[in-house]
Amino acid sequence: MLSAYQNFVWMDASRRSFFFRRAGPIRVLSRLADLSSLNWNRQIPKDLSMNRNAAVALALAAILTTGFAFAAEPPSKTLYVRAGKLMTSASDPLKGPTTMIVTDGRISAIGDALPVPQGAEEVDLSKYTVMPGFIDSHIHLWTGPRALGNNVSYGLQTLRAQKAMKYAITSGVVGVRVLGSDGFIDVALADAIDEGTVVGPHVLPAGHAISIPAGHGDSFSYPATIPQDAYYTPLQGFISSTEDAEKAVHLQIKYGAKVIKIMASGGVGSPLDSPTAEQLSPEEMKVIVEQAHMAHLKVSAHDENTTAILDALHAGVDSIEHASELNQEAVDYMKAHHVWWDPTVYIVDSIVLGGETGPDYFVRKGKALAGTHFPSFRLGLKNGMAPQMCAGSDMSYEPGGGTVLDEMMTMVKYGATPQQALVAGTINGAALAGWSDMGTLEVGKEASFVALDGDPTTDISVVKKTKAVVFKGKVVAGVGK
Numbered sequence: 001m002l003s004a005y006q007n008f009v010w011m012d013a014s015r016r017s018f019f020f021r022r023a024g025p026i027r028v029l030s031r032l033a034d035l036s037s038l039n040w041n042r043q044i045p046k047d048l049s050m051n052r053n054a055a056v057a058l059a060l061a062a063i064l065t066t067g068f069a070f071a072a073e074p075p076s077k078t079l080y081v082r083a084g085k086l087m088t089s090a091s092d093p094l095k096g097p098t099t100m101i102v103t104d105g106r107i108s109a110i111g112d113a114l115p116v117p118q119g120a121e122e123v124d125l126s127k128y129t130v131m132p133g134f135i136d137s138h139i140h141l142w143t144g145p146r147a148l149g150n151n152v153s154y155g156l157q158t159l160r161a162q163k164a165m166k167y168a169i170t171s172g173v174v175g176v177r178v179l180g181s182d183g184f185i186d187v188a189l190a191d192a193i194d195e196g197t198v199v200g201p202h203v204l205p206a207g208h209a210i211s212i213p214a215g216h217g218d219s220f221s222y223p224a225t226i227p228q229d230a231y232y233t234p235l236q237g238f239i240s241s242t243e244d245a246e247k248a249v250h251l252q253i254k255y256g257a258k259v260i261k262i263m264a265s266g267g268v269g270s271p272l273d274s275p276t277a278e279q280l281s282p283e284e285m286k287v288i289v290e291q292a293h294m295a296h297l298k299v300s301a302h303d304e305n306t307t308a309i310l311d312a313l314h315a316g317v318d319s320i321e322h323a324s325e326l327n328q329e330a331v332d333y334m335k336a337h338h339v340w341w342d343p344t345v346y347i348v349d350s351i352v353l354g355g356e357t358g359p360d361y362f363v364r365k366g367k368a369l370a371g372t373h374f375p376s377f378r379l380g381l382k383n384g385m386a387p388q389m390c391a392g393s394d395m396s397y398e399p400g401g402g403t404v405l406d407e408m409m410t411m412v413k414y415g416a417t418p419q420q421a422l423v424a425g426t427i428n429g430a431a432l433a434g435w436s437d438m439g440t441l442e443v444g445k446e447a448s449f450v451a452l453d454g455d456p457t458t459d460i461s462v463v464k465k466t467k468a469v470v471f472k473g474k475v476v477a478g479v480g481k
């Protein structure tokens with residue numbers, strides 16, 4: 001026979017953490033009061049039945065005699081920031097010397113010469129331009145030597161990705177969309193960052209990108225004698241029918257995806273596919289979009305050719321990645337339906353210039369793509385698509401490698417204004433990711449910002465002159481770090 005206390009603990013172990021994770025006895029008492037609505041007579045054996053208030057009292061007594069100490073509420077963490085110039089929004093002019101107060105990770109006040117709150121940590125950025133942290137709308141976690149390919153364990157990939165995300169945050173990147181990874185390592189990384197286990201920016205994971213066997217993202221060389229259903233499955237993002245497409249979406253969501261990525265066309269980074277080929281059928285794309293939107297997730301489409309771009313647009317995708325063969329019809333449709341545009345100009349430019357190395361097929365296809373990629377970018381700008389342009393590097397953030405900072409600089413190189421590039425890398429990136437409390441610096445929003453040595457609105461290269469990074473109200477780089 002269970003005692004009343006044993007029965008209370010036994011009935012739901014998770015409820016114990018419901019009590020104890022909150023600091024302070026007042027909150028615990030309020031939680032216990034909430035439990036008074038439970039049918040305690042049904043939970044406790046009949047010979048120990050009692051009225052609800054007695055059950056609550058017994059539970060409280062049991063808790064208080066088990067040696068659990070209730071800590072006081074932790075003191076609030078306050079920063080007092082002096083900015084030489086302040087960019088509250090990349091779409092607005094810079095402000096002059098300004099002060100900002102951050103409380104518990106959020107902006108609580110912005111103004112001229114605000115009084116310093118008692119006990120606040122003072123952060124002097126009076127020599128620099130303070131602006132919202134950057135958001136990379138398109139990255140991967142393929143870190144390490146390319147020659148090793150996919151023979152690397154998920155554990156090693158995850159550890160390398162952790163190093164990459166530390167590099168990202170210290171570069172001033174406070175949010176990334178990971179558009180395709182192996183083994184849901186992006187989901188694991190997002191969870192580890194959120195719980196404070198590792199250092200890094202906000203991560204929006206896609207799980208596995210949805211493609212086809214021998215399509216973009218398939219770099220595997222398994223012998224034909226190995227059963228194909230051991231890997232080429234909807235769980236791993238490989239489909240061959242509309243039924244597979246539906247399953248693939250459900251399974252990515254099941255294991256933590258917060259955005260769905262499709263490979264509508266072939267691409268550059270895998271050996272068997274061509275950027276000029278369409279991979280997913282229009283029917284498969286429609287099923288994917290329908291299922292993702294039912295779950296309130298956006299769909300991003302890798303698209304390198306006009307046919308695939310148009311079919312993805314008519315299927316209802318939310319963003320076009322790369323868009324290497326835009327035409328006027330596609331531009332007009334994207335503007336009319338506000339489809340986000342993530343042109344990824346840096347990676348193509350770096351291949352052309354020889355800075356990005358890799359297998360022969362990677363370099364060959366990348367150079368061939370340049371003939372349409374940059375004209376497509378200019379076509380989009382000419383037709384007023386900058387307001388829906390995002391900045392995605394398509395890089396893996398290996399320390400010293402390319403980042404969204406390079407993407408913004410390359411946008412300007414090929415015709416964008418510094419302001420357009422900055423909006424793409426802050427406001428628009430936040431909107432595409434669904435991070436409503438990021439992208440601008442406003443009272444009530446998350447305090448994630450960078451300090452730059454110079455004015456990026458006149459010289460875009462200043463985005464690389466990072467002097468400090470604050471993430472969720474904590475100084476993570478610079479200022480003595």
